Each structure stands twice: as C-alpha cells, then as structure tokens.
Amino acid sequence: MSAALRLLFAGPGVTVQDGGRHGFLRYGVTGAGPMDPLAHALANRALGNPAGAAAIEISLGGIELTVEGAPVTIALAGGEFQVTLDGQALPPAVVARLEPGARLKVRAGSAGVWCYLAVAGGLHLPDVLGSRATHTRTGMGGLDGRMLQAGDILPVGMAAGEIATGRIVAPLLDRPTESIRVLLGPQDDYFAPDQIATFLAGPWTIGSRSDRMACFLEGPRLSHKLGFNIPSDGVAMGAIQVPGEGLPIVLMADRQSTGGYPKIATVIGADLGRLAQARPGTCIGFRAVSHAEAVQARAEEQSFLSGAITIEPLLRSLFSPEFLLGLNLVDGWVDARAPA
Numbered sequence: 343m344s345a346a347l348r349l350l351f352a353g354p355g356v357t358v359q360d361g362g363r364h365g366f367l368r369y370g371v372t373g374a375g376p377m378d379p380l381a382h383a384l385a386n387r388a389l390g391n392p393a394g395a396a397a398i399e400i401s402l403g404g405i406e407l408t409v410e411g412a413p414v415t416i417a418l419a420g421g422e423f424q425v426t427l428d429g430q431a432l433p434p435a436v437v438a439r440l441e442p443g444a445r446l447k448v449r450a451g452s453a454g455v456w457c458y459l460a461v462a463g464g465l466h467l468p469d470v471l472g473s474r475a476t477h478t479r480t481g482m483g484g485l486d487g488r489m490l491q492a493g494d495i496l497p498v499g500m501a502a503g504e505i506a507t508g509r510i511v512a513p514l515l516d517r518p519t520e521s522i523r524v525l526l527g528p529q530d531d532y533f534a535p536d537q538i539a540t541f542l543a544g545p546w547t548i549g550s551r552s553d554r555m556a557c558f559l560e561g562p563r564l565s566h567k568l569g570f571n572i573p574s575d576g577v578a579m580g581a582i583q584v585p586g587e588g589l590p591i592v593l594m595a596d597r598q599s600t601g602g603y604p605k606i607a608t609v610i611g612a613d614l615g616r617l618a619q620a621r622p623g624t625c626i627g628f629r630a631v632s633h634a635e636a637v638q639a640r641a642e643e644q645s646f647l648s649g650a651i652t653i654e655p656l657l658r659s660l661f662s663p664e665f666l667l668g669l670n671l672v673d674g675w676v677d678a679r680a681p682a
Contacts, residue, residue, distance in 0.1 A: 345412040345498040347461065350445070352491050353403015355554070358465060358484035359458075359595075361394025363473035367576055367599045374475035374483065377554060377595050378456050378615035380514060380643060381420040385460035388417040388437050388510050388651045390502060396467060396474040397460040398490070402621075404449040405459070405490075409440045414498050415462040415505045416440060419512065421454010421619050435510040437653055454619045463499035477596060479555075511652035514643065517616040519626045522609060523639065524582070526630050529604035532568045533584070540564060541590070541606055542628055550622045554596040557617060559626075563588030566604065574602040580609030580617075592617065612639035 359382065362375025376382035376399055383393035398405065400423070417437045418425060425432040426447045432438060434457070440446060448457055467474050467485060476484025485494060530538060540562050549558035570586040577583070581593045583603040592609060593601070595618075609617055610631065620626055631639075 344500075345414045345442075345463075346410045347407050347414070347465075347496045347498060348410050349405065349407050349490055349492055349494045349496075351404070351406040352489070352494070353401055353405065354489065355399075355401030355403055356405055356490045357399050357476035357478065357488075358396055358467060358474055358490070358496070359399040359476060360396040360474045362595070363471055363475050363477070363483065366471055370599045371471065371482075372477055372480070372596055372599055373579070374473070374477040375595050376456070376458065377618040378420055378458070379611075380615045380647075381456065381619075382458045382460075383647050384435075384510065384512055384515070384651070385417040385419040385458040387647050388419070388653065389415060389460055389462040389505055391460060391462065391464060393647055395460065396465040397458045398465075398496075400448050400457040400459060402450040402455055404447070406445065406447045408445050409442050410495070411442060413439055413441050415501060415507065416446070417460045417462075417510065418448065418457060419460075419510060419515065420457035422451045423454065423457040424449045424451040432656070433509045435512050435515060436656075437505065437507045437510060439505075439507055453621075455621055456618060461498050462501035462505055466497040466499050479596060506653045508653040508655045511654055514646055517613075517619065519616060519620045519624055521627050521629045522617050523613050523631045523636065524580075524607035524609050524628050525633060525636055526607050527605070528608075529572060530606050532566055532570075532572070532604035533564065533606055534567045537564050537567070538606065542630060544627045545625050546590070546627065548620050548622050548624045548626065552622055554594055556594055556597065557592040557620075559590045559592065561589070564590065564606070568604075570603055572602055572604055574600040577601045577605070578608060580611070580614050581605045582607045582609065594618065610636040610639060612636070612643050 359376045362373040386395045470483045481487030546559040546561040551558045
C-alpha cells in the first residue's frame, strides 16, 4: 500500500520546495526553492534523497500531520523548532520513522524561521517547468501553486531501503548572524567609500515586512553617488539592492527576475541560510570577503553534503504522560531489605 502524509494543520507560509526552478529567469520566471538551501539539502541527504528533492518548507506557523497507508521515514533540519512525535519530544534535526496514524507536530522554537521536512522516497507531485518548487505569487508548482493547508494529502514514493534513525549531527547548522559574508557589487561603484563603510559597519535589523521575496533591513540610510536608478538587470538570490530611500533590501528565494536599483553587495551562497533563519528584530552585520573565500565556503558546504551524514541514536530523556502511562513502573521492583 502506498504511503501519504495528511496535513492536520499548516500555518501561513508552509509550502513544498525543491532545489528551485532553474533556467527560466530570462523569461521572467522566478526560481523559488528553499529559503535555507543548506538545511533543505541536509534533510534530504540524511535520507539518501537527492539534495534538491521536494520537501515541506515549514514556517514559524508550524505544521501537524499524520501518516496514512504505510510507514514513512522523515528527516527534519533547519531552525531550533519544537518537534514532537505522538507527544514524545524529538531533536530539531532528526530522522524518524512514522507509523500509520502517528502524529508529528513541528512548532516554532527558540531560534530560526524555517524548518524542512523531507521524506524517504520523495513527495510525488507534478513538475512545472522541471521543478516542484512553489511560487505562490504566480500559482506555480508545489500543490496547486499554493501554501499547504489542513486536509491536504501528499503522496510519498517508495524508499530505497532501511534508513538509520536518530539525531542528525550537523555543526554547519550553527550559524550566528553577527557576520554575514558578502561580495561587494556588482554596482558598488554607485556608492562613495564612506557609504560602503557605513553599510559594512551597520548595525542592521531584520524588518517585520521580510518574507520569501525579500529581507528588508532597518538601520542607517545609505546615499548614492551616481543616483539610484540603473538599467534593469538580472538579480541573484542574496543581491542587496539600495532603493532611493537608502534602506537596503536583500532579495531572497521568491525575488523578481530583474531589478533597477544599484546592488551594493551580494550575500554569498553559503550564508543565504544564515540570513534566512534570522527572525524579524534580529541584529545582523555584514563582512566583505574575496571571491576565493566565497568559493571556498561553498566548497566546504558541498563537501559536507556529499559525504556520509552522521546520525546518532536517540537517548530517551523526555517522556510524555502517554508513554509513562503505558509502562508498568512497579513490576520487577525488589526490596533490598526483604529476605532472599
């Protein structure tokens, strides 16, 4: 019997995302894909899936689901979310087997904005332009091009074999936001040296309007040396535009395909997730690095993902009331004072 995930609850912003829709920006089609590419790829790799396989991107609104048909093995990775399986607490980065009828809850925790739930065997949804990534503004990809909601059913494919369960050991997910690395440009010449110094000195705060399209920064206002309009050109995820008002905007996964404001810098690929996981109100800083350092950081990330992902067995430390009530805690007790 085939397996499926049935959603019992899904907060705002929960979507299906794969590695992104590539090769269509010249037609005005946004790539979408995960806000935190490292966490998304890690959840998939922990199951033996391709790094870019479709997974559920969970927002701060959280999610609750159950399994139908047959057991499934899932992996979670991303922010420090609160995770429970049938009332039993699990680590925020974990591989777990879910039996039919099991209830998995993922809620916002102490840190982070996004969490990824991958499934062994993958989510069986139709491709749109070669991708299952959801872009809600155009109604493309995922499940009917929209956010997930209670009652949705996501079919699951057959897993390749037995998969180890336990805590995912992932030191690369520990990413403080005090120093996010950037490459200056491509239009840093539109800003005087003192303005570039101001941009790097900050400090900057993540604004409340931030979403999958852009991260709005609050802080010192930057002025332009050569004006704030340029001929529109292509923009990458992580490009930092500075419009006329002088407050930078970092373009993210659901960005437009082109932009007409000067881009003072671009967040390096290895730090995109670091920025994406910063909640509104978080204070961040930028540090300019060389192209060679950016390439090295991406190479280290890819080396980690291409190797064997370490899974540590779980040690029971927290027990739900349901679990304890199901045990015989008296049977087998021996009074040391009783005669042999």
